[in-house]
Amino acid sequence: MKTFPRVGVIGSGQLAQMTLAPAAALGIELVTLANSSEDSAAQSSPHVVGDFKDIETVRKFAASCDVVTFEHELIPISIIRTLESEGVKFLPSSNAFQYSQDKALMRAKLSHLPNPKWQVVTEAPEWNYPAIAKSISGGYDGRGVWKVNSKAELIELLKEVPKILLEELIEFDFEIAVMVARSPHGQAATWAPTRTVQRDGICIETVTPVPEFSASQSEAAQNLALQIAEEIKLVGVMAVEIFVKGDELLINELALRPHNSGHWTIEGSVTSQFEQHLRAILDLPLGETSMVANWAVMGNILGGSKSDMYRPYLHLMARTPALKFHHYRKEVRPGRKIGHVTITGDNLVELRSEIDHALAYMSGEIDE
């Protein structure tokens, strides 16, 4: 009698890779739809190689799974909707997942909540420039997002990208993210809000909980995430990226999947975002989300001048025995996220200093 479910993941990168451990622990079979057998998760686990933009490939892949979920936002919503009508169980469902794919739809859906001013444009309007221009879908890590300083610049951009989500440029104090999980039964849970530190539009470091926050600000951010999860009928985990300006919390982006800003939960929380995502999509009761230490600091390792990442490990392991490594087994390319490191403990200044050193050392910026 087969009672343990089989979960399919569209995508086979590091997010799928980090889902393998909780899947194994929970007795859940995981299979990924990979671009190639060299993808992070595919290197060591059951997978199918195929094109997620080809409906026949996805149909066949889904047929062997009890539930299908996502590691990225790139699969066409039309494929999800068609297969849903044939009985495939995608979670989150297309009705929720669309807000991860379509930034304009997300703004419209959540327009009663605090957003930057926004407008979908095909022609450059009179506006308070400089402003932020985003492609409606597909952008991440700084791609598909532009700062436009004038109407003239927007006119130029619209020649290349005919439809743009124009947003008010927020002079925020800092950015945070709140991870939230919700199950089909409506059980929901959040983790402590996370301060995200960006460089060139890419998150390089996270600190949890947000050092600048009072208890009531933390609660307000968590409540905002819970409210969004309920309104879009999220199933699974979601990152809500938020601008903080004084006491204001303004929604920046949603990602309806495990997210870089939640990587700290692997070591820093009783239940990781990856385990929680599985519990949520399988409608298992959600796990405890409290932290196991006062602070958790995570740093993204970006490809730099070192092509050999193994020897630098030795140095960092010897220097910082408490440092936890996550290697994505990707080819090193400058600026590419190829891994992350996490450390937990009591002294935030020391923890950040260890992470900063690790990032600089791995990227080749410093030699010792």
Add this chain to the structure above:
Amino acid sequence: MKTFPRVGVIGSGQLAQMTLAPAAALGIELVTLANSSEDSAAQSSPHVVGDFKDIETVRKFAASCDVVTFEHELIPISIIRTLESEGVKFLPSSNAFQYSQDKALMRAKLSHLPNPKWQVVTEAPEWNYPAIAKSISGGYDGRGVWKVNSKAELIELLKEVPKILLEELIEFDFEIAVMVARSPHGQAATWAPTRTVQRDGICIETVTPVPEFSASQSEAAQNLALQIAEEIKLVGVMAVEIFVKGDELLINELALRPHNSGHWTIEGSVTSQFEQHLRAILDLPLGETSMVANWAVMGNILGGSKSDMYRPYLHLMARTPALKFHHYRKEVRPGRKIGHVTITGDNLVELRSEIDHALAYMSGEIDE
């Protein structure tokens, strides 16, 4: 340029399965030598199916690996020695691993340390009966160990098992285990000693740290484990099982591999025994072994009357959100270890009560 190593594991059960996550995180390729593709680890990871008692099979398996290690003690030492002479790197090496396989050899090697009185016999001697009789190799979980109440009983046993390790029956207060790791460079680390609770010769629960221990007793137990690791030139992790009687610590058994009494380290320590084993055999600097909570309690789930283990999950997850599950994906048979659960926190009475409930519920002893 391939710089990340490939590790082979002889055996593909739950210990190999739980090594997959740290291997992936560290970027290390792991391949197992499985009895069948249905083995715990083999179900979801790269493996070779073959007989570990066949030297040609092991030779071929080892040829693709940088280092070969063990999940169990069953591979003939002659195979290890022959392949070592051909240049295969087994870690721990045969010179250390023999003490895991041969209990008489272990007693002789460590005879200057506190042991129960012991003697290898082929004929029943005058002795202080009742005594413990053990087969020299191959026993575990209560198998290969007998209580003999009289010389007459030993004579009968020797007809079936012609060579016996006879040991003094220790009226111990309780049993503990200390996990210890050592690298080829001689770097060594221990974790907090663990109280093990047995039923019918099988460990059913562990509590870490040992509730009955003072700081100096903990230190004495850790020092004993470190001394043994050094003397046998351990590489990898090892469990030292110890009888505690008053202030005395008496060596019971050694297991030169990750061990059931160290499962709590997955959630309860900064570095798990599985990650540490990989670090040690690859001569990477060892990780921090401090605990992340005051207490860690682990319970072994033994097969009972419930053949469906998925539905009972729901109940326990709903009751105890902080409970962490480890399912071994084995066919349920009465008395067989099919998984374990761990919980960490501050209140030992509550933690033990949750684990006790979980074990009773999963085994079918209680229904709610």
